[in-house]
Amino acid sequence: MFLHQQQAAPQLIPTRFIWRYGGDQVFLCGSFTRWVDTVRMQTVEGSPGLYSCVVSLPPGYHQYKFIVDGEWRHDEAQACLPDPMGNVNNWIFVKSVESQNVQVPINFTPMSNSSKVNEVRGEEHKRSAPDGDMEMETSSSAQETSMLIIGDEVSFTRQKVAEFLSSHTAYELVPDSGKVIVLDTQLKIQTAFHALYEQGIPAAPLWDSVRRQICGMISASDFIDAINKIRVSSTKSQIFQELEAHTIATWRARKATQAPLKKLVWLSPEENLKNVALICLESNCSLIPIIAMGGKENKNDKNDMRLLHLVSLSGILSFLSRHFKSSMVAFPLLARPLDSLPIGTWQVSKDNKNGDKMQRISKVHTIRPTTKLTDALNLLLEANVSALPIVNDRGALVDIYARSDIIQLASTDYSAISFEDATVSDALGPGYRVKQTTPRVFVCTRQDSLRTVLETLALPGVRRIVVIEPESKCVEGIVSLMDVLSFLMSS
Numbered sequence: 393m394f395l396h397q398q399q400a401a402p403q404l405i406p407t408r409f410i411w412r413y414g415g416d417q418v419f420l421c422g423s424f425t426r427w428v429d430t431v432r433m434q435t436v437e438g439s440p441g442l443y444s445c446v447v448s449l450p451p452g453y454h455q456y457k458f459i460v461d462g463e464w465r466h467d468e469a470q471a472c473l474p475d476p477m478g479n480v481n482n483w484i485f486v487k488s489v490e491s492q493n494v495q496v497p498i499n500f501t502p503m504s505n506s507s508k509v510n511e512v513r514g515e516e517h518k519r520s521a522p523d524g525d526m527e528m529e530t531s532s533s534a535q536e537t538s539m540l541i542i543g544d545e546v547s548f549t550r551q552k553v554a555e556f557l558s559s560h561t562a563y564e565l566v567p568d569s570g571k572v573i574v575l576d577t578q579l580k581i582q583t584a585f586h587a588l589y590e591q592g593i594p595a596a597p598l599w600d601s602v603r604r605q606i607c608g609m610i611s612a613s614d615f616i617d618a619i620n621k622i623r624v625s626s627t628k629s630q631i632f633q634e635l636e637a638h639t640i641a642t643w644r645a646r647k648a649t650q651a652p653l654k655k656l657v658w659l660s661p662e663e664n665l666k667n668v669a670l671i672c673l674e675s676n677c678s679l680i681p682i683i684a685m686g687g688k689e690n691k692n693d694k695n696d697m698r699l700l701h702l703v704s705l706s707g708i709l710s711f712l713s714r715h716f717k718s719s720m721v722a723f724p725l726l727a728r729p730l731d732s733l734p735i736g737t738w739q740v741s742k743d744n745k746n747g748d749k750m751q752r753i754s755k756v757h758t759i760r761p762t763t764k765l766t767d768a769l770n771l772l773l774e775a776n777v778s779a780l781p782i783v784n785d786r787g788a789l790v791d792i793y794a795r796s797d798i799i800q801l802a803s804t805d806y807s808a809i810s811f812e813d814a815t816v817s818d819a820l821g822p823g824y825r826v827k828q829t830t831p832r833v834f835v836c837t838r839q840d841s842l843r844t845v846l847e848t849l850a851l852p853g854v855r856r857i858v859v860i861e862p863e864s865k866c867v868e869g870i871v872s873l874m875d876v877l878s879f880l881m882s883s
Contacts, residue, residue, distance in 0.1 A: 404448035405486050414441035415460040422456030424449055430459060451488040455481040473727055483724055485544055545725040553880050554666055556715060562668050562682050563661035565711060566701040574599050574699060575610060577641040584640055585615050585799055594796040597681050597699060598640060605697050606681060608656050612796040616769050658683045661700055669708050669881050673874060679704050705873040713850040730845060731838035735879045736871035756867055758783045761817040768793055768816050781858050781867045788865035789858055792833040835860050838868060849873055
């Protein structure tokens with residue numbers, strides 16, 4: 393005899409919908425009817441032109457429209473959202489019975505006296521609805537409601553993202569075909585960075601041929617670190633000779649005498665994507681190798697390491713975007729402007745426009761085309777940032793210099809470089825622009841939606857977006873992959 397637990401029926405909340413603009417026949421249709429079935433709305437006695445109906449809905453977001461005398465209509469006084477086809481739908485967030493007070497964001501501005509009157513009227517409408525029905529609010533109270541439920545929007549979106557990522561594994565990010573570049577620790581440092589440049593990659597796993605295992609990662613940051621350390625102990629003419637003299641193994645051994653080497657962060661292909669994203673964020677790693685360890689008999693055999701792929705924050709976001717692409721419209725949070733959300737690093741503005749926001753307010757470090765390359769490299773390390781916007785004399789954005797751009801030096805004739813005198817413009821050079829097949833810098837404005845930012849960051853090779861003022865092109869902030877995923881994954 394088998395016993396099984398009966399699943400509880402989904403909670404349904406009676407929700408009242410109202411059409412106030414007349415018509416002979418009015419129907420309600422929405423995502424809760426699969427946009428196929430309709431619900432006939434009834435006239436309200438004593439209120440000409442007013443139609444209403446009550447539909448029991450599960451908690452969460454729902455979209456809907458009205459069909460008035462055969463014509464699809466939406467109520468402009470209610471919260472609206474465009475869908476991918478350009479249509480405009482109304483939306484509603486239905487709260488569960490267990491939900492208590494609405495979460496109010498830190499940057500919520502106290503309402504004026506007139507707003508409070510509208511809010512009270514809205515509550516009176518809710519109380520007047522029989523049997524716990526929720527009546528749709530209109531006019532000014534609708535705007536207040538959309539402001540008040542931002543906490544619920546964030547929680548709902550984060551929950552859906554977490555549920556989706558938890559149901560998929562790192563193995564699903566492994567492409568059907570492709571290549572992974574692995575560098576032997578016996579290679580010269582110069583050769584290693586030539587390889588990164590030729591392959592167009594910012595980092596690569598390291599293979600220890602003595603111990604026969606993946607022992608770490610090498611990236612553009614290591615190249616910057618090596619150059620800075622050699623500059624301290626060598627003359628100008630010896631910098632690149634030192635790079636040619638050291639192997640990766642001897643350089644790592646030298647670093648180990650000064651401080652412990654960073655432990656290799658790696659992932660099992662069975663790891664769920666929620667944990668993968670959290671590991672990337674906690675370890676501050678944008679690339680992590682997926683390694684299958686051992687065989688069927690001993691899955692912990694370190695002598696049998698098979699590198700399958702390099703998982704990246706960009707890959708996770710792209711995977712997420714592909715899944716939600718057709719349903720992004722179901723998340724009103726994604727339609728919110730960027731500057732209304734706690735995402736990214738923002739410059740302190742003169743008029744303090746973002747002083748009461750939840751964003752991380754900080755100095756956005758910028759450089760000029762004439763800035764010395766050595767100063768730019770030092771600033772990247774000291775400020776602990778991955779890129780520096782390049783601005784002109786008016787402060788307008790003209791380009792960007794990222795840590796990975798240091799690899800460009802591998803394409804030049806070392807003997808012809810006066811490293812100490814080279815500028816950022818010299819380091820980028822005309823040849824670098826010829827090699828680029830995608831824009832070097834992606835931009836947005838503070839009024840662009842979160843959805844626009846997500847879709848841009850999901851593009852291959854895009855790791856950050858610079859927020860600019862539309863007219864002056866001055867830098868207002870920076871939003872990175874880590875910023876967005878930190879926001880979506882935060883509990």
